[in-house]
Amino acid sequence: AGVARLAADPRALRAFRLANRAMLAQMCQQDRLAGRERAPQAHRWRPFQLAFLLTTLVSSIDEDDPHRDTVDLIWFPTGGGKTEAYLGLMALLLVWRRLRYPSAGGGTAILMRYTLRLLTTQQFQRATRMILALELIRREHPDELGDEPFSVGLWVGGAICPNRCEEALEIVRRASEGGALDRLVLTRCPWCDTPFRAPDNFRARHDDFGFCCHQPDCAFGDGAVLPVNVVDEALYRRPPSLLLATVDKFAQLAWDQRAGVFFGHAGLRPPELIVQDELHLIAS
Numbered sequence: 001a002g003v004a005r006l007a008a009d010p011r012a013l014r015a016f017r018l019a020n021r022a023m024l025a026q027m028c029q030q031d032r033l034a035g036r037e038r039a040p041q042a043h044r045w046r047p048f049q050l051a052f053l054l055t056t057l058v059s060s061i062d063e064d065d066p067h068r069d070t071v072d073l074i075w076f077p078t079g080g081g082k083t084e085a086y087l088g089l090m091a092l093l094l095v096w097r098r099l100r101y102p103s104a105g106g107g108t109a110i111l112m113r114y115t116l117r118l119l120t121t122q123q124f125q126r127a128t129r130m131i132l133a134l135e136l137i138r139r140e141h142p143d144e145l146g147d148e149p150f151s152v153g154l155w156v157g158g159a160i161c162p163n164r165c166e167e168a169l170e171i172v173r174r175a176s177e178g179g180a181l182d183r184l185v186l187t188r189c190p191w192c193d194t195p196f197r198a199p200d201n202f203r204a205r206h207d208d209f210g211f212c213c214h215q216p217d218c219a220f221g222d223g224a225v226l227p228v229n230v231v232d233e234a235l236y237r238r239p240p241s242l243l244l245a246t247v248d249k250f251a252q253l254a255w256d257q258r259a260g261v262f263f264g265h266a267g268l269r270p271p272e273l274i275v276q277d278e279l280h281l282i283a284s
Contacts, residue, residue: 001057001058002053002054002055002056002057002058003054005057005058005061006057011096011099011100012057012061012096014095014099014144015061015092015093015095015096015099016057016092018091018095018134018137018141019088019091019092019094019095020088021133021137022091022095022130022133022134022137023084023087023088023091023130023133024040024043025133025136025137026129026130026132026133027043028040028043029129029133029191030129033192033193045088046080046081048074048076048080048081048085049081049084049085049088052072052074052085052086052089053085053088053089053092055072056072056089057089057092059072060089060092060093060096060272060273061092061093061096061100063272073279074086083123083126086275086277087126087127087130089273090110090127090130090242090273090275091130091133091134093109093110093272093273094109094110094134094150094241094242095134095137095145097109097269097272098138098144098145098146099144099145101269102146103267104267104268104269105146105268105269106146106148106241106268107239107241107261107262107264107265107266107268107269108239108240108241108242108243108261108262108263108264108270108271109241109242109269109271109272109273110241110242110243110271110272110273110274110275111243111245111250111262111271111273111274111275112127112242112243112244112245112274112275112276112277113245113246113247113250113274113275113276113277114244114245114246114247114277114278115246115247115278123244123277124152124154124185124244125185125186125190127152127242127244128152128186128190128228129190129191131150131151131152131227131228131241131242132190132191132219132220132226132227132228134150135149135150135151135227136219138150149227150227150241151227151228151229151238151240151241151242152227152228152240152241152242152243152244153228153229153230153235153239153240153242153243153244154185154229154230154244154245155232155235155243155244155245155249156244156245156246156249157246157248157249160183160185161183161184161185161230161231162183162184162209162230162231162232163231163232163233164231164232164233165204165205165206165207165208165209165231165233165234166206167231168184168202168204168209168231169204169205169206169209171183171184172184172198172199172202172204173198173199173204175198175199176198176199179198181196181198184202184211184230185230186211186228186230189201189211189213189215189218189220189221189226190226190228191213191218191219191220192213192215192217192218192219192220192221194213194215194218196211200214201213201214203225207233208233208234208237209229209231209233209234210225210226210229210234211225211226211228211229212224212225212226213226227240228240235262236258236259236261239261239262239265243262243271
């Protein structure tokens with residue numbers, strides 16, 4: 001069904017191609033950072049990854065598909081490539097949503113839930129590189145993919161990262177005097193891996209927060225705010241395309257009305273996909 005949809009639907013095929021471009025770009029970037037010399041053609045989907053992408057394609061982009069509410073499970077050994085499989089699906093869906101709904105496809109499209117905060121921050125850094133690869137593609141094709149950047153946000157408890165912009169500002173101030181940056185999660189540019197320094201790589205104000213890179217060789221090194229955030233208040237201001245959070249943080253939805261922006265606002269569509277990572281860690 002997935003192959004048939006790609007053959008019959010030019011928009012789905014376009015989304016599939018751009019998603020593959022994004023995945024390839026982030027893999028090649030990872031090679032460069034690791035000092036590996038490999039041609040782009042050296043990268044291949046593993047059979048189960050491509051099968052997962054094609055199997056879930058129709059139900060992910062078609063809200064009337066009878067399998068829309070079916071849980072698709074990837075069960076594969078650690079290190080086998082599960083993360084890349086669902087990142088590929090995320091990339092496809094994010095592009096599809098912009099192509100299919102030009103005026104309503106922005107805002108938060110995907111919710112990703114974790115059971116452990118440590119896992120959340122680790123996967124956040126991996127997902128961020130895919131989002132940045134997508135954003136580079138969007139900049140090439142704003143006529144197709146809109147003016148709103150593809151973005152990613154981390155929404156977890158205050159023990160991991162600050163809930164308020166005032167807290168983030170204070171962390172940057174202390175770091176400027178020799179303190180640690182760990183609570184801001186990103187201590188290096190997620191694209192070029194250049195270490196961040198306080199206050200140069202942070203746009204910290206009383207009412208907003210952002211990261212920026214000044215590395216001349218980086219695709220994001222122009223000093224503009226990166227499309228990534230970890231501060232709750234900033235996420236409420238600019239809901240990210242992909243929101244990663246812990247299960248306990250989602251409980252806040254019943255208590256903080258500001259979180260409603262993650263479910264569609266100002267005419268935007270609600271999220272299309274929920275990804276529950278590390279499902280085996282949830283007790284039955």
